[in-house]
Amino acid sequence: MSLEISRFAQSIGGSTIVSMRRKADAIAASGIKVIDFGPGEPDFDVPAPVAQAAIRAIEAGHSRYIDPRGLPELREQVTRFEADQHNLSADPDQVVITTGTFGALSIVSRAILNPGDEVIVIEPLWDPYRNVILLTGATPVGVPMPTINGRFVIDADRLAAAVTPHTKAILVNTPWNPTGRVLTRQELIEIADVATEHDFWIIADEVYSEIVFDEAKHISVASLGPEIQRRTIVTTSLSKSFAMTGWRLGYCVAPPELSQVLGRLNHYTTRGAASMVQYAAIAALSDGMQYVERMRLEYLQRRNIIVAALNQVDGIICPIPEGGFFAFPEFPEAWGDSTRLSDLLLSDSGIVVTPGSDYGTCARHHLRISFATSQEIIREGLPRLQDALAGHPGR
């Protein structure tokens, strides 16, 4: 007998964002106004009709267990939404409603991974993916991507070189947090070709799918053709598109046989997302795109202000984010590592940014700057950020 904590749980690391936030709180307590360019969630209210639909569901007494795969009406609505918005055709039986993308990633990884398997993850990488994979006993294999003028691009040869007999899946995130890239059809086809040639799964996290700018177009990996769809599981949620991070409503779309397994795993992990939230999600997906569009246009304005300001600082190259709500500027190597730079920005100037190093060593000279914060705060914070970058001690 032993009171030891499981090996899986011990393999999970803490989050630098949490420690940054603690430091920021301490600085704020000392009287300095902290400007937070860290947020990874929308600063908008949930669209009113969506909130009202949840209230109506509560008042109507929708408070019992429902199908662990999700309400049939919602799964149908998801297929209509995916078909209309992303050209992805699926049957409602291929959809499982989860507690956010996290819930989807958790059941998908359990459904396809065994201890000893490897999952190729594309760096820079939203760091929680590593822990989601480690919790199954599988190993994340990070493959750093190159930059062209500070902008990360997919190099499929590097991905192919990372394939081993243990490779079971590749994880693709488009729009790509933290880089601000929306992967092109060509890039996605190249990734899918590697998976098809070596016959493994593709997990496509498309949580930022509705937040894309200019000519960029979100392409759902599973929409690329039947041979790709049969090995692809899309995971996503309403967290970012409908500003509903706290409501925990996501879903996955998977090939038919796998979706049966996902339904069972959903049953025995969380027993599904809350019923009233599922009613709200029907309202969001059927009639909420006008609210998504309003938020998108606001993000676009904020993006333009931030990118213009960053590119004025000598040495900084800030590619224009194509999607999501993060700018990901590169700074010269001579300025040192991004962890040190973001520490200095916080302690000397009261500015929170996320160091690129958190997403992989290939991003150690990048900073993630969120524009999920109001124009007022952005306009107040940018001169401070520009001054701090222009005059910081590493120059």
Ligand SMILES: Cc1ncc(COP(=O)(O)O)c(C=O)c1O
């Ligand atoms: C790339 C990516 N995937 C998934 C998530 C988690 O989203 P959810 O709230 O749907 O679990 C986030 C949240 O920051 C994210 O950035």
